[in-house]
Amino acid sequence: MSDHDVLPLRVYFGVFGTLLALTGLTTWIAYQDFGNLNTTIALVIASIKVVLVVLWFMHVKQSSGLVRIFALSGFFWLMILFGYTLSDYFTRTSVRGWE
Amino acid sequence: MSDATTSGRLAHHFESLEQQHESALLGMWAFLAQEVMFFGGLFTCYVVYRNLYHDAFVEGSHHLDVFLGTVNTAVLIGSSLTIALGVRSAQLGRPRATAGFIGATIALALVFFGIKSVEYWAKYEHGLIPGLAWHPEPGASPQLGIFFGLYFVMTGMHALHMLIGLGLMVVVGWRALRGRYGPDNFIGVEVLGLYWHFVDLVWIFLFPLLYLLGRHAH
Secondary structure, three states, X not given: OOOOOOOOHHHHHHXXXXXXXXXXXXXXXXXXXXXXXXXXXXXXXXXXXXXXXXXHHXXXXXXXXXHHHHHHHHHHHHHHHHHHHHHHHOOHHHHHOOO | OOHHHHOOXXXXXXXXXXXXXXXHHHHHHHHHHHHHHHHHHHHHXXXXXXXXXXXXXXXXXXXXXXXXXXXXXXXXXXXXXXXXXXXXXXXXXXXXXXXXXXXXXXXHHHHHHHHHHHHHXXXXXXXEEXXXXXXXOOOOOOOHHHHHHHHHHHHHHHHHHXXXXXXXXXXXXXXXXXXXXXXXXXXXXXXXXXXXXXXXXXXXXXXXXXXXXXXXXX
């Protein structure tokens, strides 16, 4: 698909409506007690919103493979940054016996 | 509007308009990947400190206004819609609609700034700005300052990006009105759209991390 293909309006309004609904949902869920799962749920909802924006508002779904790789690269490096940093911090308690 | 501007000019170092367009897109995505890493460092910092001082961060979240935060999230999502429709209008060769949607995006961005300044002002009055006005209530967590330090750096950097976006929108909106973009030559609007959506993406994560996490606990 070429980048010049124009998406129909219903795609934009559909994504917009879904994003608003997910915003309401995440705020509502924040007040329900799911214990440690609250953090996971909030991050999953935020990630879904990001995927919607990237694929449709930012046209990555229509973009060439090269553009997609560029778009993914930032998130890939981000995972390396998070992965290595957190594998240190999140295992310190078991190693040193903090708290 | 002359042919040269509406159909797009091919720079001599490109083979086709298609290739020229693709190169600009790649450049923008490379820049955005760098931006992901820039904010990624701040998010990593947040996760590490939240893990170390969980209670202080829950306490910090309770000082923020969830209602205003939710409204601002909706406002920013709305501005993402308007700029996306602006790009679409440019693709279709409708310069006035393009400029109109960019104007609407500017208006929504100003609403966001208005709400944000109300929030910042409340923090000033409550003495919750580290370094500027810091006198939290007695009994507050000793690490509350770390939460608010991160809050102001992260939302401040986000606001700075929005401010830059506003400047770009004035320029691109003006150029759209002057008929500088056409169906084969809308990369300027598209790249602006990408930048603005990125600003929205950062906020989509900032909102739950700063305002929402730990709400259920009290």
